[in-house]
Amino acid sequence: MKNIITSIVLLTLFCSCGAQEITKEKTLANTQKEISPKPKLVVGIVVDQMRYDYLTRFESKFGEGGFKRLINDGFNCKNHHFNYIPTKTGPGHASIFTGTTPKYHGIIGNDWYQLDLRKKVNCVEDESVEPLGTLSEDGKKSPVKMLTSTFADENRLFTEMRGKSIGISIKHRGAILPAGHSANAAYWWDYDHNGTGNWITSSYYMNELPQWVVDFNNSGKADSYFKVWDTYYNIDHYVESGSDINEYERLFKGETNSGFPHDLNSLKDENGGYKVIADSPYGNSLTTDFVIEALIQENLGKDNHTDVLTISYSSTDKVGHDFAPNSVEVEDTYIRLDLELERLFKELDKRVGKDHYTVFLTADHGAPHAPMYTNSFKIPAGFFDLDTLLKEININLEESYGIPNLALSRINNQIYIDHKSAVANNLSIQELKIKIAQIVKSHDLISNVYITSELNNLNISLGYQELLLFNGHHQMRSGDVIFTFNPEVFKDTSWNRTGTDHHSGYNYDTHVPLIFSGVGIKKGETLNRTVVTDIAPTISALLGISFPNGATGNVLGFVLD
Template sequence: MIKNFLVFAFTVFIASSFNAQNRISTVEKSTTFETSSPKLVVGIVVDQMRYDYLTRFYNRFGEGGFKRMINEGFNCKNNHFNFIPTKTGPGHTSVFTGTTPKYHGIIGNDWFDKELKRNVNCVEDNSVESLGTLSNDGKKSPVQMLASTFADENRLFTQMRGKTIGISVKHRGAILSAGHSANAAYWWDYDHDGKGNWISSTFYMESLPKWVDEFNEKGTAKRYFKTWNTLYDINSYKESGTDANRYERVLKGEKQSSFPHDLAELKTENGGFHVVANSPFGNTLTTDFTLKAIEAEQLGKDNITDVLTVSYSSTDKVGHDYGPNSIEVEDTYLRLDLELERLFNALDQQVGKGEYTVFLTSDHGAPHVPSYLEDNKIPSGLFDLNAMLKDVNDKLFDTYKVSNLALSRINNQIFLDHQKMEEHNIDIQELKSVVSRKLLTYKLISTVYITSEINRFPESSGYQERLLFRGHNQKRSGDILFTFNPEVFKDSSWNRTGTDHHSGYNYDTHVPLLFFGKGIKQGETLKRTNITDIAPTMSALLGISFPNASIGQPLEFVID
């Protein structure tokens, strides 16, 4: 009896010791997990960056920017957008929410509001006030974004102790990346009151922080009214076409599109600070402001993860003006490579090498200039959307004797006047069929879809149908959607030189995706990844909830 009792007691002691040790081990593992998260996550979006800019300019990059990310981190070579349209607002939103316009609601940079009967901007918010400017450019917020970002989830996870700051020349690049709960989003007012201030809105704060006011007062932006010449000997730019050609925009005050571009002389006729935003110096200014934000906001200074989002917008503006084959674009990326190196060096010093994590991607790609493709016997074209809308309304008037039944054609979508259709007892489905048949008569239009069809697309639908399905928001999108043939975009005085973007073709969907830093493996893959995989991957790395509407998958082969 005594022997049995001793055996039982010894067994209980051993089991208790094991459980206690297991609890200690669990606590140790938990502590290790908490402290293993990066102190700072930096999400970089390079506006309008095609994937082939990485490979085309690779040999000209230094070791500390793009190459550092590739050599020390992970390169997803087959990364794509998985929805239409490929534009700045939807692109940034999808990168950081892990979902598509169908769920996050940002269906374009602007769209036609069915209740207001006018176009609305994706970040407009008249309930807030501007900070740092007298213009309405500060009346912006993420209120129209329906989903959370991974930065929002990090704020919730850390009981709002982890900071989030968003920075971009473009308001939508700063606001939609940072999310709803961000401490701040800052964008550059280059287009309105002429002061060139970094601004924000009362959505985030009552007044600009002292460090932002001090940055603005120094007039840093004015330093970039200088001559934009090539960084290196212009004869070394072998990866681009000729300097002066008919495919590029000629600024007011210039006789041709060739280097050098004297921004100080050009500013009066070209919108003041606008010429800086449309040059690589806009990216330099973005880095200037970002480095000040890291220092002033003490980002990455403790073990609670902060999130910094940086969108380099001037690449997009240069691309729109000069096109992918221009020396201007090549020079802009060689200069951006130096900006990335400057940013990474600052992070090494202020946060600590190996203590932060970075990803870099783009919000969309871009096609070559149509006239350049045509000169090289590749099918392309420009399509006059305004003329098309007039034609559609003329057809509808001939059919129903009611004027202006089609209200808008924004984002390759036709918005119809449902009120007029009800007042005149017009069958909606019949009218949609009339419009669809009319659209299919245009040579450059490839396909036409009625909204009711898109809502019923099965997952087994064709590739383009799935892209349209994911980009379609039932409440906000139009009644009819259409797509163009490859290498076709809208005709306007702005688009007859340079490039544009919007489609589901590879030139618009294939963009870089690079990871490097704490918790990231070194390697590369040709496996297809989607833009919506980024946010859940970062959430998995941080051990936090995925963004609430995320449809992407964590890229487990990226995480160490």
């Protein structure tokens, strides 16, 4: 009888424990069902120098698988802007992925003047690292000058470094800054100054190039783009652009006019070798080739730890600088980029799965029309000679104080004072700032002038341009006097007389696309204003990770599903 009772008790306990385990499993399963699935891969695409109106102006020329796929399947933020000055490539890429402005991430330009070194420095230069894949100084690069984390960094920390982060761009800053400090790799193309034509990196990331990168560099893929660049469609169909031959566009060396076709193979010797590919839409094609190889070889999006792939299409910027927004060349470049996006998305569908990745596409800045072009329609525009201004300032200061070269640089519309010389000669820095500001303010084509003590104490409820200057100013890196031009005014250089440039806080430079698509994203659109610093917090919220440590933007909750 005792054995029977014992058996019954044990059986009851067994059944009870089994029921508890089944209940736990059901509860866990239900909990997992309630948790929104995360993407296995986040793809951040930056199109260098893409104005928002390229989406609408060239819409009839786009297919269904590129830009239109993103818009139709995703969420289109139609009133998206940058919220700082200067609108340059380095600050743009840093701001997109850190969720903050140059005031905090410290990338105040592509280059800036460093007072203690008494020279201009590049935003990603790093003398402590060695180049891999080249002997060029362009290989001595890293994200060390960026002061805050990116969402890719936070994803790496969240996944205990299991989630990968890889950045790819023809431009070093377009590859390095988005991928973050803890990236597995950043790769950029060695094209400038008659470069090797290799995809390269630095010892910041690794000790040697992976074999797959070496194999890609040896494949001859880059050389295959030394070919004729002609319009994708019959040139008569490019009604969205101006005349093909005009005086507003730069010429490739060796050409007598700006018209199609452009024979890159015959032009390469006079135009920097591989640089001529970067200056054409084929630079974007080569980027897609390399991105797809990285996707395959690095097994991105293949496990449950979210990976981050950042892509910056740089050739749009180079073509834009050369030919300006109204050119057939720019339109053709975007038609071809649309095809590259379609090719990329098909590979992502195949390799990762359509329901397993999230994409966002934006730009690092826009661009105005060529000043001479807008002048031809009586729209105010012009050129301002910054070198002459710097000389004028130094002549004036020397006449007043008997000391030469008190102003060291005028980079990024900022005047840097020689503090060491001023202190040695018992000069008031504040007095020098005020005097320089008065000289700058006396010129036509200048809209606003501020000294740093004013800028640091600005009431941010003041005007729009003042807020942008406030957000773009870093106390330890920015200059002593900062100024802005009137709309459509460029710095006057020999190469800037044709084509376009960018730097300002005006709509043509700040209004760019922002489209989200894929896992966790609603379908829709908004005309509500969004800003660049909102992107990283939104992706962080999607992934359920910490925001980048300096992020100042907001989560775009209406985008998330």
